[in-house]
């Protein structure tokens with residue numbers, strides 16, 4: 001459960017989680033400190049990103065450890081699950097109106113909030129379109145709008161740019177970058193370019209353990225960038241692979 005703390009950070013302290021009927025923990029003593037701005041949560045399939053996001057979003061309790069957040073942040077969370085579903089007969093506008101209602105946005109701010117969120121994801125002209133009739137990328141953007149329509153202080157997005165075309169991805173990145181000053185945004189992604197463009201902070205999970213947690217500058221020079229610069233990999237990719245190689249060499253994996 002997320003508890004209050006005086007700092008602006010989200011602090012993840014020794015968080016472990018084991019799914020029922022599983023012997024191996026999905027998260028094993030994870031520590032991270034997420035500042036205001038955009039944090040990328042990286043890691044291979046099955047490394048524990050979704051599990052950690054659901055715990056920070058307050059949807060699961062850790063088996064042990066705790067997550068603490070600045071006062072008020074824990075009550076103001078937006079969450080986009082990886083497989084967000086919604087009744088296909090809802091229109092984009094209805095989805096947003098329903099969300100501001102149950103998120104208790106003051107009545108006189110609701111229509112502005114809905115319009116802003118729809119425009120932020122490039123769906124300002126599609127408010128009357130049914131969710132079920134949107135393309136996959138448009139539907140994803142509608143769900144991002146739904147996660148942020150109440151201006152949460154903590155916005156957690158599980159693979160927000162997956163399935164988007166390059167133009168849409170740029171649009172979503174710009175939207176997230178515009179929230180940097182007011183919101184703690186956590187995104188999980190397999191798209192390293194996303195990290196390079198908008199993230200301030202990086203956390204890498206490997207087999208349920210946190211193997212890197214720091215700002216982008218530190219991520220780009222984890223003990224020296226690998227020697228070869230002609231391997232066709234970007235700086236970010238080299239750093240990511242280096243962090244994983246170091247973790248595996250030092251046995252920080254199961």
Ligand SMILES: Nc1ncnc2c1ncn2[C@@H]1O[C@H](COP(=O)(O)OP(=O)(O)OP(=O)(O)O)[C@@H](O)[C@H]1O
Nearest residue numbers: 019020022026043044045046047048049050051052
């Ligand atoms: N509902 C569940 N019940 C049991 N085990 C689960 C459940 N959900 C996830 N796991 C296991 O927990 C571990 C972490 O999974 P998680 O979905 O958090 O990883 P992830 O990093 O988000 O992966 P991906 O990049 O594929 O989305 C995996 O070993 C997975 O098999």
